[in-house]
Structure formats: structure tokens, C-alpha cells
Amino acid sequence: MSESTSSGVLTTADGVPLKVSLRRAVRRSRFKALLLVAPLLLFLGIAFVMPIFDMLSRSVANPEVPTHLSRTVAALEDWDSQSGELPDESTYAALATDLAEGHENRAIGRLSSRLNYEQSGMRSAIMRSGMASRTMEPPYKEGLLEAHEAWGQLETWRLIKRESSPYTMSYYLAAVDMKLSPEGAIVDVADNQKIYQALFWRTFWMSGVITLLTLVLGFPIAYLLANLPLRKSNLLMILVLLPFWTSLLVRTTTWIAILQSQGVLNDMMVALGVIADDARWQMIHNKLGTIIAMTHILLPFMILPLYSVMKTIPSSYMHAARSLGGKPFLSFRRVYFPLTIPGIAAGGILVFILSIGYYITPALVGGQSGRFITNYIAYHMQTSLNWGLAAAIASILLFVVIIFYLVFNRLIGVDKVKLG
Amino acid sequence: MAIPSYATRGERLWHYAFRGLCTLIFLFLIGPLLVIIPLSFNAEPYFTFTREMLSFDPAGYSLRWYEDFFTSSRWLNSIKNSFIVGICSTLLATVLGTTAALGLTSRHMPARSVVMALLISPMIVPLIISAAAMFFFFSKVHLAQTYLGVILAHTVLGIPFVVITVTATLSSFDTTLIKAAHSLGASPSRTFFKVVLPLVTPGVVSGALFAFITSFDEVVVVLFVAGPGQRTMPLQMWSGIREEISPTILAVATLLVLLSILLLTTLELLRRRSERLRGLSPG
Incomplete structure (x- = not known):
């Protein structure tokens, strides 16, 4: 043309x-x-990325003090928090007006919980003063001090001044067991209040154990499936795919039925006389329960990538290694195993990512000691209603997952993911 | 994997030990699913085998938990909700995902790997994080506690499965077939319906099935986004396991195992059909 x-x-x-x-x-x-x-x-x-960003912004958002104590914040602008003196009467007047208004439109509850996260005792200070401020007459300083002694302490005022910014780091600090001291320095919380560092650590090491177990159990199965004739391996593959496509809740339920103290396994052991009736094993509602159930649930995610890699290794390589005089174990270790490493990396990262984000199984079989960090996200979402802290913990977890996801993408490529 | 005739005794021993080990691991994989099926016919409200069951006494078995399930308005209502949410979100995910897959498999798609990574991310981001994020956002725009909210959330979760499956099908599609059809005198529409569609449909259908089962099995997002009016079956199971543990759960679980067997068979048949159509395997 x-x-x-x-x-x-x-x-x-x-x-x-x-x-x-x-x-x-x-x-x-x-x-x-x-x-x-x-x-x-x-x-x-709209339906996924925006919600995620909304959550990220919520983890640093600090609207309570700037909105509900706007007059007080403005009045505190000229106050030097290092001066060692309490603010003047006009600031107290502003506070009384703010609290009266907050009491009127019921915003005071949220304000008091926000300040209570920072310093316990603030909830009652705000609530009591809010009630009193409706009928308060000048001088406001005396009135507020009478309502609650916190208003006579420099720390309270420093706290309000510090939290007058529309953004805060305190949720992130709380998520790693730290806080801001009244002087504004970052310090550890008291040892008996530390929970999240240990929880993050537990989530990671238990996920590591689960990943290792799926590798140990998945490797022989993938090897068998990759080296059997196709007709046989397709048949055995069903045994891997059936649990893979069975409801997660069903699989968790089965482990409850099997592992609980009046469950199938314990009954069997008692009937066989291995253990006494009053010495049944506690295999569920602890770390062991979480590890067993999650290893079972995540095992197919290890087998499938391993299988697809092993399928591409020609069997002639092992024959060649053997015919060159390599002993079976040496040939396996030096020739076959290195070729499976891409599969191990793919399966390992996949299982680890899925594991640290699991919620359902640890919540149902983990008890108190086998819970993951995800369970505390749910707790702060539903029970304690400290949504800022939930968002901060979730953001940290998301950050870790994204890093592993990028590594995975770099090593294997997401478009290579196969679904059975 | 057969043992060669020259294998030493040690190798034979290792061979059988390996087979034995694999059998045990297979048992670990499939055993739990097999245990709950007989347990769901328990005549007593226990989660374990009774003496009567072990001695195969008919009195030890009953269908009472199935009866309980099929006569309970809470369970039936939750099934209805699961189907409403599952079907709507599957349709939406399939249409959006298939259209996108057509673009993604184009040779000139810019920034393909970045877009792909983004489209797959709902599968990788922990469900609890997606659930929390959607809860915050949907509450703001008045979508929380509505069917639409749950459907949109499940569409997001189903999309990666559709995109992966359909992209895989399309990228292995041999475009010379279209040219061949044209050269044999077929009109473009005839080519599309007689050549392209039959080859692509299995991929789209399996993508849709993956999306449906994802929605049908999903509980974390429902837990946060759904209201009491949108209780789905997994949510009903979740509260059943946490509150009043009764073997009705096991009856539901058995039915769900049957459902996944059905699903797996369908997927396998689809896969074989598509391989046969492409001439990858005989028969």
C-alpha cells in the first residue's frame, strides 16, 4: 500500500x-x-482506592479539638505553654462557651473520648464541666475550677494546645505502644499497657511458622503431582483444589469440631487410651489452634505455585545428575532444589501476605493467645470505637503488605498468578 | 515416578516412605472435610461422634439439623441475601472485568503492569483493611447497611478473579483464527459468534464463577458494611459459630462442601472444553 x-x-x-x-x-x-x-x-x-485513602487520612485526622473547642484554641494562641502560668480569664470564658455549646449539640462526648485517649481522666473533666458550663456565671476561672480540678493544671492546657492542630501522630504512636509526653517528646507507654508491639510481632512470627509449615507439607505434594503421569496427577489435584474452593468458614468449623476438647480427635485419643478423660489436650482457642487451622487453609496457596514451577523442570536434569555420579540426595540438593526456588519464593510470599492479614480464623480458633493484629483492628472498629487507632493499625499493616506485594510483583509478576 | 528395576533397597524404602508421607499430607488436606459430613447427620446436639454413630446404629443418625436449616427463616433469608448479593456483584464484576481484560490484552495497552497490579490489589489487601476502609467511606456516602453497598464491595473483591481468568484466556487466544474465518468467507458477526465467542466464553464463565464463590463465601466485609437487613449466609454462620454452636452449622457446611464439589466439576469441564476447542488436547 x-x-x-x-x-x-x-x-x-x-x-x-x-x-x-x-x-x-x-x-x-x-x-x-x-x-x-x-x-x-x-x-x-471510587469503590476501593478512595476508601483506602479515606482510611489513611482518618489515621492522622484530629478534628475534635479544633472544631469543638475553636474559641478556646483561638484564645490559647497567645498563651506560652512554657511560661508556667495558667491562661487568663478570657481563655476560661472561651472554654466555658465552647463546652456549653458542645453540651448543647452533643459533640462533647466525642471530644471527651479524644482527649481521654491522650490523658486518662479527661473524659470526666470535660463531661462534668460541660454540664456545669450551661449555667455558669463569670468569673469562669473559678467556676471551671470548681467543676473539675483539671483546669487548674498546666498539663491540661498544654494538652489542648498540642491537640489544636488538625493533624495528629498520636494514633500511630499508640499503635506502636508510644505516646507524646506532656512536654511533647515521644516516649514509650508504661510496660503494663504495651500490647501492639507484641501483637505485631506475634502476627509476624506465627505467619512465618505457618509459611514454613505450608512449605514443608506442600513441597512433597507439589513434587509428587509434578512427577506423576498427568492422568493420576489430575485426579490427586482434586484433593488440593477441593479444600481450596471450600468455604473458609466451613474449613474453620471443621477444625473446631476436630480439635476442641470434646471434639473428634480428643474423643478418639481417650477411646484409644492414649490420654485420660480428664487430661484432654487443649488444641484450640490458643496459638496451636490458629497455626493448625491456618496451615490447612493456606496449604493450597503454597502447593499451586510450587507445582507450576516444578512442572517446568525437565526430569532429564535429575537423570543427568545421577548419571554423572551424583548421589540421590546430592543431585536433589544441587540440581533440582535450586530450580524450585522461584516457586518457593512465590508460594512463600503469597502465604505470608495472606496470613498476616487473616481475621476470621484467628478470631474463631485463636482464643486470647492466638489472636492477630487484625483482631484488634476489628475490636477498635466495633467495640472500643476508637476508629483513629483502628485506621492507624490498619495503615501500618497495609504498608507491610504493600511492600511484600511489590517484592512479589517484582519477582514473579501478578499476571502470572494462577487460580487452580 | 515408578521405581526403576535397578533401584537399591534404600531407594525402594525411600520411595515407599515418600508415598506414605504424601498420603498423610493428603489426608490432612481432605480429612477435615470428610469428618464433618457424617457429623452433620448426628442425632444428638454434639460436635463429635456418639457411641450410636460409631456402631452404625440408625438411631444415632438423623436429618434434624437439615430440617432445622430448611425450616429456619433466618437461614433461608440469609441464603436469599447471599444470592441477591452474589448474583448482582458477579454480573457487575464480570462485565467490568471482561471489558478491562479486552483492553489489557491489547498490544498497545500503556502501563500494563502498573494497571494490572492495581486491578489485582483487592485480592492482596487484607480483607479486614478493605472492610474497615469501605465501612468508613460508605458510611459517609450513605451506602453502609444497604444492599447496594454490599454489592459494590463484593464487586471490588470479585474483580481480580475475573481479570486474571479472562486475561489468561484472551492472551492465549490465537488471532489467526479470525483471519482464517475471514478468508473462508465468514462475515465479521459470524466470525464473532462462531469462532471468538465459543473460545472465550469458558474463560469468562470461570471468571464469573470465581467471583460468585468469592462473594458467596465472604464474611469480613459483610460484617462491617452490611446491616441487619443484609445478613448473608456466611455472616449467619459466623454468628452461629460464635454464639449458639449447634450442628446446624455442620449441615450448612456439608451443603457448602457439596456446592464446592459442583463448582470444581463445572470449572474442570469448562477447562477441558476450552482445551478441546483450542485443539490442545484430543477428544
Whole structure:
């Protein structure tokens, strides 16, 4: 379709230079491809990415003091928190007005819990003063001091001044067992109040153990499946895929039925005389229960990537190694095993990512000692209603998961993920 | 994997030990699912085998937990909700995901790997985080505690499965088949319906099945986003396990195992059909 012009530039039949025409065609098909992906990107942007960013912003948002104590915050602007003197009467008047208004429109509850996260005792200080401020007459300083002694302490005022910024780090600090001291320095919380560092650590080491167990159990199965004739291995593959596609709740329920103290396994042991009736094993509602159930649930996620890698290793490699005089174990260790490492990496990272984010199974079989950090996200969402802290813990977990996801993507590529 | 005739005694021993080990691991994988099936026919409200059951006395078995399930309005209502949410979100995820897969498999798709990583991310981000984020956001826009909210949330979770499956099908699609059809005189529409569609449909259907089962099995997001009016079956199971533990749960679990067997068979048949159509395997 193209012909040479006098200048030597190739053109299409209608006289457009071939290069230009080609570039146009590429641009058009690129635009077409983008147009096809656009609706989904838009949908995920609104229904998934925006909620995630909303959560991230919630983990640093600090609207309570700036909104509900706006007059007090303005009055405190000129107050020097290092001066060692209490604020003047006009600040107390502003506080009384703010509290009366907060009491009126019921915003005071949220304000008092926010300040109580920072310093216990603030809830009652705010609530009691809010009640009193409705009928308070000047001088406000005396009135407020009478309502609660906290207003005579420098620390209270320093706290309010510190929290007058619309952003705060305190949820993140709380999520790693730290806090801001009244002087504004970052310090550890008291040892008996530390929970989250230990929980993060427990989540990681238990996920590590689970990943290791799935590898130990999954490796022989993947090896067997990859080396059996196709007809047999397809049949055995069903045994891997059936649990994979069975409801997570069903699999968790079965482990409760099997492992609980009046359950199948304990009954069997008692009937066989292995253990006494009054010495039944406690295998559930602890770390062991979580590890057993989650190893079972995540095992297919290890077997499938391992299998797809082992399937590509020609059996002639092992034959060659053996015929060159390698002992079976040496040939396996030096020839076969190194070739399976991409599969181990893929399965390992996948299982680990899924494991640290698991909620259902630890919540049902983990008891108190086998819970993960995810269970505390749910706790702060539903029970304590400290949503800022829930968002901060979730953001930290998300950060860890994204790092592993990027590593996974770099090593294997998400589009290589197979679904059985 | 057969033992060669020249194998030493040690190798034979190792071979059988390995087989034995694999059998035990398979038992670990599948055993728990097999245990609950007989337990769901228990005549007593226990989670374990009674003496009558072990001696195969008919009195030890009953269908009472199935009866309980099929006559309970709470359970039936939760099934209805699960199907409403599952079907709507599957349709939405399949339409959006298939369209996107068409673009993703284009040779000229810009920034393919980044877009792909983003589209798959709902599968990787821990459910509790997605659930918390959606709860905060949906409450703001008045979608929390509505069917629409739960459907949209489940659509998000189903999308990666559709995208992965359909992209895989499309990228192995041999475009010379279209040219062949044209050269044999087929019109474009005839080519589409007689050549393209039959080859692509199995991939789209399995993607849709994955999305459906994801929604049908999902509990964490429902826990946060759904209201009392949208209790799905997994949510009903969840509260059943936490509160009044009764073997009705085991009856439901057995039915769900049967459902996954059905699903797995369908997927396998689809896979074989698509392989046969592509001429990858005989018969």
C-alpha cells in the first residue's frame, strides 16, 4: 500500500508518510485499550482506592479539638505553654462557651473520648464541666475550677494546645505502644499497657511458622503431582483444589469440631487410651489452634505455585545428575532444589501476605493467645470505637503488605498468578 | 515416578516412605472435610461422634439439623441475601472485568503492569483493611447497611478473579483464527459468534464463577458494611459459630462442601472444553 515519493519517504496510499500513519494507528489502539480499561479503573478508584485513602487520612485526622473547642484554641494562641502560668480569664470564658455549646449539640462526648485517649481522666473533666458550663456565671476561672480540678493544671492546657492542630501522630504512636509526653517528646507507654508491639510481632512470627509449615507439607505434594503421569496427577489435584474452593468458614468449623476438647480427635485419643478423660489436650482457642487451622487453609496457596514451577523442570536434569555420579540426595540438593526456588519464593510470599492479614480464623480458633493484629483492628472498629487507632493499625499493616506485594510483583509478576 | 528395576533397597524404602508421607499430607488436606459430613447427620446436639454413630446404629443418625436449616427463616433469608448479593456483584464484576481484560490484552495497552497490579490489589489487601476502609467511606456516602453497598464491595473483591481468568484466556487466544474465518468467507458477526465467542466464553464463565464463590463465601466485609437487613449466609454462620454452636452449622457446611464439589466439576469441564476447542488436547 505504500509507495516511494521523490524525497524517499514512504507514504500510504493517501499520501500520509508511513511513520506518521503508523504512529496514529498505535495512538488510536492505545486509546481504545485505555477506553476499555477506564470503566473498571474508575469503579475501583471510587469503590476501593478512595476508601483506602479515606482510611489513611482518618489515621492522622484530629478534628475534635479544633472544631469543638475553636474559641478556646483561638484564645490559647497567645498563651506560652512554657511560661508556667495558667491562661487568663478570657481563655476560661472561651472554654466555658465552647463546652456549653458542645453540651448543647452533643459533640462533647466525642471530644471527651479524644482527649481521654491522650490523658486518662479527661473524659470526666470535660463531661462534668460541660454540664456545669450551661449555667455558669463569670468569673469562669473559678467556676471551671470548681467543676473539675483539671483546669487548674498546666498539663491540661498544654494538652489542648498540642491537640489544636488538625493533624495528629498520636494514633500511630499508640499503635506502636508510644505516646507524646506532656512536654511533647515521644516516649514509650508504661510496660503494663504495651500490647501492639507484641501483637505485631506475634502476627509476624506465627505467619512465618505457618509459611514454613505450608512449605514443608506442600513441597512433597507439589513434587509428587509434578512427577506423576498427568492422568493420576489430575485426579490427586482434586484433593488440593477441593479444600481450596471450600468455604473458609466451613474449613474453620471443621477444625473446631476436630480439635476442641470434646471434639473428634480428643474423643478418639481417650477411646484409644492414649490420654485420660480428664487430661484432654487443649488444641484450640490458643496459638496451636490458629497455626493448625491456618496451615490447612493456606496449604493450597503454597502447593499451586510450587507445582507450576516444578512442572517446568525437565526430569532429564535429575537423570543427568545421577548419571554423572551424583548421589540421590546430592543431585536433589544441587540440581533440582535450586530450580524450585522461584516457586518457593512465590508460594512463600503469597502465604505470608495472606496470613498476616487473616481475621476470621484467628478470631474463631485463636482464643486470647492466638489472636492477630487484625483482631484488634476489628475490636477498635466495633467495640472500643476508637476508629483513629483502628485506621492507624490498619495503615501500618497495609504498608507491610504493600511492600511484600511489590517484592512479589517484582519477582514473579501478578499476571502470572494462577487460580487452580 | 515408578521405581526403576535397578533401584537399591534404600531407594525402594525411600520411595515407599515418600508415598506414605504424601498420603498423610493428603489426608490432612481432605480429612477435615470428610469428618464433618457424617457429623452433620448426628442425632444428638454434639460436635463429635456418639457411641450410636460409631456402631452404625440408625438411631444415632438423623436429618434434624437439615430440617432445622430448611425450616429456619433466618437461614433461608440469609441464603436469599447471599444470592441477591452474589448474583448482582458477579454480573457487575464480570462485565467490568471482561471489558478491562479486552483492553489489557491489547498490544498497545500503556502501563500494563502498573494497571494490572492495581486491578489485582483487592485480592492482596487484607480483607479486614478493605472492610474497615469501605465501612468508613460508605458510611459517609450513605451506602453502609444497604444492599447496594454490599454489592459494590463484593464487586471490588470479585474483580481480580475475573481479570486474571479472562486475561489468561484472551492472551492465549490465537488471532489467526479470525483471519482464517475471514478468508473462508465468514462475515465479521459470524466470525464473532462462531469462532471468538465459543473460545472465550469458558474463560469468562470461570471468571464469573470465581467471583460468585468469592462473594458467596465472604464474611469480613459483610460484617462491617452490611446491616441487619443484609445478613448473608456466611455472616449467619459466623454468628452461629460464635454464639449458639449447634450442628446446624455442620449441615450448612456439608451443603457448602457439596456446592464446592459442583463448582470444581463445572470449572474442570469448562477447562477441558476450552482445551478441546483450542485443539490442545484430543477428544
